[in-house]
Amino acid sequence: MKHLIDLxxxxxxxxxxxxxxxxxxxxxxxxxxxxxxxxxxxxxxYEPSTRTQMSFQSAxxxxxxxxxxxxxxxxxxxxxxxxxxxxVKTVSGYSDIMVMRHPVAGSVKAAALTSDCPIxxxxxxxxxxxxxxxxxxxxxxxxxxxxxxxxIGVCGDLKYGRTVHSxxxxxxxxxxxxxxxxxxxxxxxxxxxxxxxxxWSKADSIEEVIGELDVLYMTRIxxxxxxxxxxxxxxxxxxxxxxxxxDKAKKELIIMHPxxxxxxxxxxxxxxxxxxxxxxxxxxxxVRMALILIILNYDMNTPILLKGKAYDAVKCENLKCILQxxxxxxHSFIEKDGILTCEYCEGRRNL
Ligand code: NCD
Numbered sequence: 001m002k003h004l005i006d007l008x009x010x011x012x013x014x015x016x017x018x019x020x021x022x023x024x025x026x027x028x029x030x031x032x033x034x035x036x037x038x039x040x041x042x043x044x045x046y047e048p049s050t051r052t053q054m055s056f057q058s059a060x061x062x063x064x065x066x067x068x069x070x071x072x073x074x075x076x077x078x079x080x081x082x083x084x085x086x087x088v089k090t091v092s093g094y095s096d097i098m099v100m101r102h103p104v105a106g107s108v109k110a111a112a113l114t115s116d117c118p119i120x121x122x123x124x125x126x127x128x129x130x131x132x133x134x135x136x137x138x139x140x141x142x143x144x145x146x147x148x149x150x151x152i153g154v155c156g157d158l159k160y161g162r163t164v165h166s167x168x169x170x171x172x173x174x175x176x177x178x179x180x181x182x183x184x185x186x187x188x189x190x191x192x193x194x195x196x197x198x199x200w201s202k203a204d205s206i207e208e209v210i211g212e213l214d215v216l217y218m219t220r221i222x223x224x225x226x227x228x229x230x231x232x233x234x235x236x237x238x239x240x241x242x243x244x245x246x247d248k249a250k251k252e253l254i255i256m257h258p259x260x261x262x263x264x265x266x267x268x269x270x271x272x273x274x275x276x277x278x279x280x281x282x283x284x285x286x287v288r289m290a291l292i293l294i295i296l297n298y299d300m301n302t303p304i305l306l307k308g309k310a311y312d313a314v315k316c317e318n319l320k321c322i323l324q325x326x327x328x329x330x331h332s333f334i335e336k337d338g339i340l341t342c343e344y345c346e347g348r349r350n351l
Contacts (some may be wrong), residue, residue: 002298003112003305004120004291007130007170014294015170019138021290022283029062035293036065042095043069044087044111045122046078046102047224051259051281052122052131056099059288068094084326085114092116097296103224106322106344110329112305118295125320126160126225127345132258133166134291135284136217142283143254143276144214149176153209155239156182156219156264158189160226163258164219165193172197180209184238186231187221192346206239211248216241218257218264225320242266249274256280308334308343318347 003009010018025032041060045053049071057067069091070076078087084107092098092115099120100108105127112119123129140147152171154164158181168189171177178199181189194200203209210216218241226232240263241255257265257277269275310330316323322344323329333340338351 001118002295003108003115003118004130004295005109005112005124005305006121006128007133007166012173015134015137018134018287018290018294019141021293022134022138022286023142025289026286032063032289032293034064036060036063036296039063039065039096039296040094041065041067041069041292042091042098042117043067043071044091044098044100044102045069045071046073046100046107047123049101049122051284052101052129053099055281055285056120056122056131056288056292059285059292062285063289063292065096065292069099084111084322085328088119089114089116092119097292103320104322104325105318105320105347106342107326109305109344110322110326113329118298120291120295123162124322125162125345126222127162128166129162129258130166130170131288131291132163132284133170134287135280136163136167136256136258137170138283138287139256139276139280140215140254143279147171147174147177150214151178151180151212152215152217153180153182153203153206153213154189154217154219155206155241157187157221157235158183158219159187160222161219164217165190167217168193169196180213182206182209182239184235187235192341192348206241206245207248210245210253211250213249213253216249216253216255218255218261220257220260220262220264237263240264240266241269243268243272246272246274306330306332306343308332308341311340314340314349316342316345316347317349318342318345321345321347 088111101122105125108121108124182203221235255275332343
């Protein structure tokens, strides 16, 4: 049984295998149309979703499988007060594979601890979104021809944007990639990501760096993650990609966005051949078909999910971590140089 909580649960060779299989499925969909006959995917969406949820559903249906689940937790026993643990235990008994999105960081890892079937992280709060990253990697492979030697500008909400956390983590494993983080001081990339990088820099504006970039990855400011709505208002509309800014960009630049888009990309840009975000959303379905097939055919013992040490008296300082609400969970941290990293949300604190 294999879960996908963080892309690090698979090796870069395995990521390449998923991307390669996605390409094969795109070219020959009919070969795979009954590959999941008799299998059921459970989808637990505790947060809104259009692309991730529907591309997973479409992926499973195109593989000949079936789907159960909810996209609105208020229509399930969660309104009666059922815990995440009990819901996951139950639905995993009805499913062969589960996909879960939840507003709290670390929740999918917590769910995996009780699940009886493999579970895929479809976004855990502002933490990670590994299947969006597989989508982005397939897009880069198809549109740029490789995943190496790229200068990637990442713009917008780098603090709460889970898609860019997973993306930067993964692309830093390929040779020769460098990153430029374009954000306000308030919404910078978290240190648990930058700590992994060799070649990165910061910029205040799109204009000052766009000419050097091979990829520009735009993101939405994540309104739902702000505690103070006035703070959110100060951040919106700070970075808008429009046609005048694109004048300075390379002809081969590609513009990506996980979507949904608010106003951070002017709609005039949609007609530019460098705008790839809708094609990117389409790639997501094929990569999820490949992922479902690979996970369902994975012949392995359940991996050890918590590798650190339990510190009963220590609390995670991230108020948006699953340790705050699911009381039964082990307070498991990894210790290095006097710093404890929470095994659910990757939040750091002193020992
Ligand atoms: C993203 C998400 O949910 O994190 N959307 C997606 O899955 N394609 C990005 C976002 O909501 O801004």
